[in-house]
Amino acid sequence: MAKLPKPEELSKIDLTPPKTDWMDTPVVFKEGMFCHGSKPKSLEIVDFPNPREWRPADADWKLPENWKEILLEGIADRLKKYRSFRLFMDICVRCGACADKCHFFIGTGDPKNMPVLRAELIRSVYRKEFTTAGRIFGKMAGARELTVDVLKEWWYYFYQCTECRRCSVFCPYGIDQAEITMIGRELLNLLGLNIEWIAGPVSNCYMKGNHLGLEPHTIIGNLEYMLDDIETVTGKRIKPTFNRKGAEILFVTPSGDLFADPGTYTAMGYLMLFEELGLDYTWSTYASEGGNFGFFTSNEMAKRLNSKIYAEAKRLGVKWILGGECGHMWRVLSQYMDTWNGPADFLEVPKSPITGTVFENAKSMKMVHVAEFTADLIKNNKLKLDPKRNDHLKVTWHDSCNVARGMGMLEEPRYVLKNVVNNFYEMPEDTIREKTFCCGSGTGLNASEDMDLRMKGGYPRANAVKFVAEHHGVNMLANVCAIDRATLKALMEYWVPSVGVCGLHELVANAMIMTGEKERTTDLRGEPLPSVQAKEEKA
Amino acid sequence: MKALVSLIAVLLLALIAYAGASVPGMRLLFGVVIPYAAFIIFVVGMVVRILKWASSPVPFRIPTTTGQQKSLPWIKHSIIESPSNGLGVIARMALEVLFFRSLFRNLKTQVGDGKQVTYGEAKWLWAAGLAFHWSFLFILVRHMRFFIEQVPAAIIMIEGLDSFLQIGAPLFYMTDAVILASVTYLFIRRIGIPQVKYISLIADYFPLFLILGIAVSGVWMRYFTKTDIVSVKILAMGLISFNPSVPETIGVMFFVHLFLLSVLFVYFPLSKLVHMAGVFMSPTRNLANNSRMKRHVNPWNYPVHVHTYEQYENDFREKMKGAGLPVEKE
């Protein structure tokens, strides 16, 4: 991090491409722009092929002898399995509409970060090996040989894409770079070429149930700290249950929220909300991860990790599942889980025990987003709220990519937010909702060794936050994503130091008046409430 | 450079047709054999391409949602941008195919002075793309008068619309100007915008020049050196009734036109132009956002190795008991 250039330098971006043709411009691995390679142990735990010690910056990646064969077979196999892949290889017209939509391109100016060119990296090989025109006309038809340099280029740039899908919003054919990156990463994983920041959490999650590798007693221990803090703030001692059979609801949230602030405040928010509602729910230490770094590895790995949620719901005999705030978690849940591990016919159609609302939109997969759940509570006047407690905050809303473009949940969190804060300002409209910008660190790129990449990739988001910070005095960036909470904090510290980061349910819990609570003097972060501040100032 | 190669390629093709059709014996080749072959390749090629795509399943329901999902009844659901059923999908696809909805969203991102990233309007690509495709369609439909003996009123109406300015004789078609202007714009932006130039392949310039060549040769025959269109229709009708003959009075420019079109037919299924069919099959657009309501089935879904609860408990039983967690086996 010490080597990270100053924001003034980093924001000098030139989007003009170089003179040499991209095929003739070899990839250069720049310090700070890539993550450490996967460690053999992380791959061995989940039986992934070709585990070994290797370093991305080294010339020799110790590839298996038949690496090319493995990749080409891998491509052929995926062309047969995914219509998206086959179609997206064929129909791009290179109109360039996606080019300046990618946060990594805007932030780096590197032309291979234009979604179209990132796709061409693999498309060029597809043409060479799988199309008649490419075989005959070669480079004239945009085809090229698969070489070690090409492979390295793939690795470098498929780990400079956060699968945020912003490009696919603008593409006239809906070509989704996320889909291509996912397949690109699967191919790389056939050769053991993951990054450790993904491979580590994957093996943790596989063995211990969550990315952080928190063992059962640690989870409880971490929650105890939060319960202490809640007691300090509200005077109420909450006693959540774990792995409890017969509970009505299983609650699953990303483990990041159990580990570090500001995620922990969001977790405290859940605890307080469910306590206040008297919800019959349980946490699980086995399915203690909502997120899914397997999704950044391969389809199969994602399914293996995801299987725990339904399995645990079945074992505990709950009626339905409630899911916490997380971005890619909800992409996986809403578009993949039921297909992979369903049908969840042992569960019931989710019904809020408080309001009686039946969540018809989740009637097959049986899992409800906590923002949907809370929006319904507020709409039905089931919560006593005092938004004034959040008056020290001027809040803006960051739509998380996956929730916005892979699920379409745009209004529920806004509704909740508007009911729990008085000062809410939207960022410029081309940077929110379906056009929202990624935090720059999604899909497992939130390591510390690639801080240059993260700050560059997060630049468009940060820049929009800066706009509302300057125009409206916004000082809090709220969101429903655990990775956002972890990464936007660093991003804000770098680009807009006056703005903090929080989850939605932290704000809910701050505003929520609990029965029998003591008069609160601080928010969940231990900072004095505006009313207290005003009194102090008077005195 | 790539543009130049493409231009030369198209000029060469035009020259081949020009020279070839000037040789009397070759008129049958350029007027009958090549068009037949090209058309067969086009039709068969497109069908094969579609079947190839269709032979890969859509394992997951992955629409790109560009609007509010259907959730709680009091939250306004975006029926078209995040369709929850087939009707919504049809509406979304219709907007996409007929009006290029996604391209309409286009923005121009500018990093400016390093202080403010701005997003400006950028509708030219959309406008030119739409103008190009629609004028192409109009022109194609208009040409049906050469293939139907009793030209139906609908086609006469379209032609009337296209020429309603009533300029000159023969009447000037607006779509002729529109297609030339839009293709020219699409070419200019390809070499004029540095990023677009950078991503462009020969395969991007070639079809532009090819279509430009077809349009120019067509325009040439209508407004400059007229060809005998009665003979052209006799040739066309002969082709479609499998009784072809090439009348002597057809001018050479017509064979340039027809040959370039034949090349386009052949090129179509082998190139990016298959987006014509592909756009209908794009899973990020043609699926309803209803994967939570209705289970999507993956035909190749297979069982995977999982770390079961039992294994987990075996790993951590003592720790779990120590933390007061219930266990299945004591």
Next chain:
Amino acid sequence: MNIYNKGPVFLGIVIFLALALFPFYNNFGKTNKKPDPKTDTPEIIEYEKLNGKKECVEPKAFMRGEHMVLLNDWRDGVVRDAYRGYISKANGKRFNMSIQNGCMKCHSSKKKFCDECHNYLAVKPFCWDCHIQPKEKEEAKS
């Protein structure tokens, strides 16, 4: 080859084929009549008798392609410049620039001459938007 989503895929293919092959099946089994503009009106036969040949203001090949341009020029000359004399480029003869009193004098049947090709190609000339359409003569003689 296993095809997925058979319904919509085959529907799409059928629509594509229906559109692409339309001219073929639409014309199937029909006998196609070629247009045959007649230049055997009594006036033309009379002219041929007198002059030993059939001839128009310009040669046949030119007239076939360019008659609409010529007529358009004539109209502009007459209406805008009150100029009525046309000197043939082919034979130097002077012609009266008039459709009703020129062209239609020889080509006295619009139906058998103009309409033959115009209908064949769905061309709708706007001559008769202003001019009074000549009455077809009785077809008694044929």
